Amino acid sequence: xxxxxxxxxxxxxxxxxxxxxxxxxxxxxxxxxxxxxxxxxxxxxxxxxxxxxxxxxxxxxxxxxxxxxxxxxxxxxxxxxxxxxxxxxxxxxxxxxxxxxxxxxxxxxxxxxxxxxxxxxxxxxxxxxxxxxxxxxxxxxxxxxxxxxxxxx
Numbered sequence: 001x002x003x004x005x006x007x008x009x010x011x012x013x014x015x016x017x018x019x020x021x022x023x024x025x026x027x028x029x030x031x032x033x034x035x036x037x038x039x040x041x042x043x044x045x046x047x048x049x050x051x052x053x054x055x056x057x058x059x060x061x062x063x064x065x066x067x068x069x070x071x072x073x074x075x076x077x078x079x080x081x082x083x084x085x086x087x088x089x090x091x092x093x094x095x096x097x098x099x100x101x102x103x104x105x106x107x108x109x110x111x112x113x114x115x116x117x118x119x120x121x122x123x124x125x126x127x128x129x130x131x132x133x134x135x136x137x138x139x140x141x142x143x144x145x146x147x148x149x150x151x152x153x
Contacts, residue, residue, distance in 0.1 A: 010089040011100060016109060019060060019082040023120055025075045031125065033073035038121075038129055041065040041077075045135055049101050052084070059083045061106045061113055063135075077121065081113050102144075103137045110135045 025031045034041075043065055050058045062080035083105055087097060114131050121129040 030073040
């Protein structure tokens with residue numbers, strides 16, 4: 001059994017879908033400004049989970065673009081996908097489940113989410129847009145865990 005098959009025996013992905021998309025270009029000035037400055041926008045990733053019925057978990061992975069303060073004419077770009085998961089291995093520790101939900105499963109779906117945003121921007125006239133680097137969920141998890149440990153001490 002390879003590593004992927006071992007991990008998949010821990011959980012089952014029942015479905016994934018686009019939960020929310022928000023794309024706003026309020027004025028032509030916003031379009032022109034964003035077209036020139038989109039590479040200066042900050043990107044944030046937000047992962048939330050909600051327990052569902054029958055031991056299902058809804059994992060929401062959202063990417064939002066934020067314009068820097070000095071940009072006057074701003075656009076709003078945000079997309080969220082939901083992944084419905086069932087934990088199959090009841091022996092997983094709380095920390096192992098947390099890592100599955102914050103690293104492994106988002107990593108499996110990040111290309112889909114960034115692809116949605118890229119397609120949306122390209123089809124909206126932002127032809128040159130591309131993500132400059134992949135989202136590293138393991139690094140984000142490590143940073144969050146380190147910050148939580150520092151706050152406890």
